Amino acid sequence: xxxxxxxxxxxxxxxxxxxxxxxxxxxxxxxxxxxxxxxxxxxxxxxxxxxxxxxxxxxxxxxxxxxxxxxxxxxxxxxxxxxxxxxxxxxxxxxxxxxxxxxxxxxxxxxxxxxxxxxxxxxxxxxxxxxxxxxxxxxxxxxxxxxxxxxxxxxxxxxxxxxxxxxxxxxxxxxxxxxxxxxxxxxxxxxxxxxxxxxxxxxxxxxxxxxxxxxxxxxxxxxxxxxxxxxxxxxxxxxxxxxxxxxxxxxxxxxxxxxxxxxxxxxxxxxxxxxxxxxxxxxxxxxxxxxxxxxxxxxxxxxxxxxxxxxxxxxxxxx
Amino acid sequence: xxxxxxxxxxxxxxxxxxxxxxxxxxxxxxxxxxxxxxxxxxxxxxxxxxxxxxxxxxxxxxxxxxxxxxxxxxxxxxxxxxxxxxxxxxxxxxxxxxxxxxxxxxxxxxxxxxxxxxxxxxxxxxxxxxxxxxxxxxxxxxxxxxxxxxxxxxxxxxxxxxxxxxxxxxxxxxxxxxxxxxxxxxxxxxxxxxxxxxxxxxxxxxxxxxxxxxxxxxxxxxxxxxxxxxxxxxxxxxxxxxxxxxxxxxxxxxxxxxxxxxxxxxxxxxxxxxxxxxxxxxxxxxxxxxxxxxxxxxxxxxxxxxxxxxxxxxxxxxxxxxxxxxxxxxxxxxxxxxxxxxxxxxxxxxxxxxxxxxxxxxxxxxxxx
Numbered sequence: 171x172x173x174x175x176x177x178x179x180x181x182x183x184x185x186x187x188x189x190x191x192x193x194x195x196x197x198x199x200x201x202x203x204x205x206x207x208x209x210x211x212x213x214x215x216x217x218x219x220x221x222x223x224x225x226x227x228x229x230x231x232x233x234x235x236x237x238x239x240x241x242x243x244x245x246x247x248x249x250x251x252x253x254x255x256x257x258x259x260x261x262x263x264x265x266x267x268x269x270x271x272x273x274x275x276x277x278x279x280x281x282x283x284x285x286x287x288x289x290x291x292x293x294x295x296x297x298x299x300x301x302x303x304x305x306x307x308x309x310x311x312x313x314x315x316x317x318x319x320x321x322x323x324x325x326x327x328x329x330x331x332x333x334x335x336x337x338x339x340x341x342x343x344x345x346x347x348x349x350x351x352x353x354x355x356x357x358x359x360x361x362x363x364x365x366x367x368x369x370x371x372x373x374x375x376x377x378x379x380x381x382x383x384x385x386x387x388x389x390x391x392x393x394x395x396x397x398x399x400x401x402x403x404x405x406x407x408x409x410x411x412x413x414x415x416x417x418x419x420x421x422x423x424x425x426x427x428x429x430x431x432x433x434x435x436x437x438x439x440x441x442x443x444x445x446x447x448x449x450x451x452x453x454x455x456x457x458x459x460x461x462x463x464x465x466x467x468x469x470x471x472x473x474x475x476x477x478x479x480x481x482x483x484x485x486x487x488x489x
Numbered sequence: 490x491x492x493x494x495x496x497x498x499x500x501x502x503x504x505x506x507x508x509x510x511x512x513x514x515x516x517x518x519x520x521x522x523x524x525x526x527x528x529x530x531x532x533x534x535x536x537x538x539x540x541x542x543x544x545x546x547x548x549x550x551x552x553x554x555x556x557x558x559x560x561x562x563x564x565x566x567x568x569x570x571x572x573x574x575x576x577x578x579x580x581x582x583x584x585x586x587x588x589x590x591x592x593x594x595x596x597x598x599x600x601x602x603x604x605x606x607x608x609x610x611x612x613x614x615x616x617x618x619x620x621x622x623x624x625x626x627x628x629x630x631x632x633x634x635x636x637x638x639x640x641x642x643x644x645x646x647x648x649x650x651x652x653x654x655x656x657x658x659x660x661x662x663x664x665x666x667x668x669x670x671x672x673x674x675x676x677x678x679x680x681x682x683x684x685x686x687x688x689x690x691x692x693x694x695x696x697x698x699x700x701x702x703x704x705x706x707x708x709x710x711x712x713x714x715x716x717x718x719x720x721x722x723x724x725x726x727x728x729x730x731x732x733x734x735x736x737x738x739x740x741x742x743x744x745x746x747x748x749x750x751x752x753x754x755x756x757x758x759x760x761x762x763x764x765x766x767x768x769x770x771x772x773x774x775x776x777x778x779x780x781x782x783x784x785x786x787x788x789x790x791x792x793x794x795x796x797x798x799x800x801x802x803x804x805x806x807x808x809x810x811x812x813x814x815x816x817x818x819x820x821x822x823x824x825x826x827x828x829x830x831x832x833x834x835x836x837x838x839x840x841x842x843x844x845x846x847x848x849x850x851x852x853x854x855x856x857x858x
Binding site: 181184190192222223229249252253257270272278279294349354357387 | 630
């Protein structure tokens with residue numbers, strides 16, 4: 171047992187990525203389908219204002235809004251911000267202005283990008299028009315961006331029934347965020363020990379329980395775990411289950427046993443697969459040892475180590 | 490007589506506050522390892538143990554560090570056994586404090602531990618924050634947090650409410666004040682730098698970093714026993730505006746003004762003995778991550794030059810996401826604790842361009858007593 175030194179910090183890339191599939195309400199569907207057809211629709215609010223982009227419910231009264239109108243594809247910039255370094259996913263890859271645009275006929279503004287040669291070419295009040303994307307699918311990105319365009323503001327709307335062939339009913343919005351994960355002091359020590367095929371936990375100075383893997387704090391006492399303790403390598407199966415459904419991309423034949431294993435010296439069980447023994451012979455109290463495979467950063471599975479079974483009293487507190 | 494709904498039956502005070510030294514990176518610490526010393530600090534200040542705390546509430550967001558259910562891991566630092574009464578908000582800790590305040594007002598607890606933490610260093614917070622936007626019309630364009638604040642700043646400049654030199658002076662004053670704050674990430678005046686998204690320069694933007702904070706709340710005589718000069722919460726309210734930026738007047742913050750009204754910020758002081766002749770508030774801790782947002786908040790709250798704004802340096806000096814709002818409440822309370830303020834306003838914000846705002850009015854007992 172030794173005071174845990176501060177190990178070199180581990181880091182690894184972590185990507186969180188998922189495609190959100192979202193269904194659309196009738197107003198959103200009409201608006202986004204309209205963009206696909208190069209038509210901009212707004213919705214009339216309870217107070218008579220025309221909202222673009224349109225919403226399903228009145229922002230002030232929550233009344234259901236359904237009266238659609240067509241507004242212009244030209245409009246006026248109400249505020250702007252020059253973006254010298256576009257970021258991933260943004261509408262343009264060259265420097266551009268973020269703009270709020272009030273389209274002709276609308277009373278509210280829409281956020282998008284304005285393609286302009288530089289900040290000197292942009293001002294509040296300037297006239298712009300929609301530049302349509304070449305490929306349009308029924309999404310806000312069907313507007314590629316806005317572009318400067320001198321024209322008169324004809325502040326009018328036309329009624330529109332919002333009906334189009336093949337209306338879009340949903341959008342798929344991919345979201346990807348990139349992180350650099352670092353596990354902190356306690357887990358770094360645990361991971362570094364695993365590279366030497368050792369399992370280390372940390373002891374709570376208050377209740378003396380040894381946590382494996384350690385997370386740096388005793389969740390019972392709310393204090394930092396301070397002393398690093400090597401545990402195992404052998405342990406006892408405290409409880410187990412038999413897995414009969416093959417997980418996707420998992421190269422293990424079913425049925426197999428997944429068990430809670432209390433490594434000798436640990437204050438709680440970790441989990442692992444039990445191999446090398448028929449699944450129906452695994453039992454509580456079975457003594458096991460880790461099996462490492464070449465290049466692996468953690469035990470592939472645990473196997474019976476030949477010792478007689480542990481007494482129930484020896485592990486009942488660890489269930 | 491109908492009781493004034495703004496004057497609750499129970500008195501609740503902030504009796505302790507602690508925060509980390511906020512830093513750009515804390516790679517050597519997990520979230521719980523970063524948070525735990527702060528929890529221990531507030532408990533030590535009050536002499537309370539986890540088992541003495543009636544209610545625990547926290548604020549954090551898994552998206553910042555990309556760690557699912559990170560708040561359950563953070564609970565390891567509390568010592569939640571035997572099982573404690575606990576709640577969590579996926580919001581700034583100021584809203585966790587609001588929940589705890591309500592819990593204490595209802596009589597279900599006499600003390601509360603409130604904490605918040607955020608590790609922005611593992612990810613890119615400008616991009617992470619785009620994921621809180623409307624998923625149909627905004628999020629697919631990935632408009633980052635600086636871009637949206639810059640649209641607001643331009644609107645303020647166009648309306649004649651500020652200009653770039655005035656924004657620079659907000660930034661300079663904040664970092665100058667932060668030299669007296671040992672927890673600040675950016676203490677001391679520094680160059681405004683280049684445009685990040687014009688008209689906002691590096692100096693107008695908050696630092697990105699990691700940090701945590703905690704406070705202890707207590708009622709009535711319990712508060713008096715735990716703290717020499719409790720910071721009584723005289724009122725607190727929070728209000729939200731439409732999520733569509735195009736529906737809002739970005740130069741104003743009606744939600745802040747309404748929350749302040751409901752919190753009693755514009756009323757005369759109403760301590761036990763009154764504070765005749767005292768100003769409404771002498772201090773305001775405003776959660777304005779961007780220099781331009783302080784301009785909006787000052788106008789919405791009608792703060793004159795007699796009010797000391799952000800003596801801590803504010804969010805321009807340290808902006809640990811999810812904790813920076815709670816820190817405003819904590820800093821205001823700490824000033825009352827040490828006698829540097831008698832009546833302070835604390836504000837927290839959430840969402841793009843000050844979409845949602847919380848205002849609390851804190852007051853110390855008259856020192857004549």
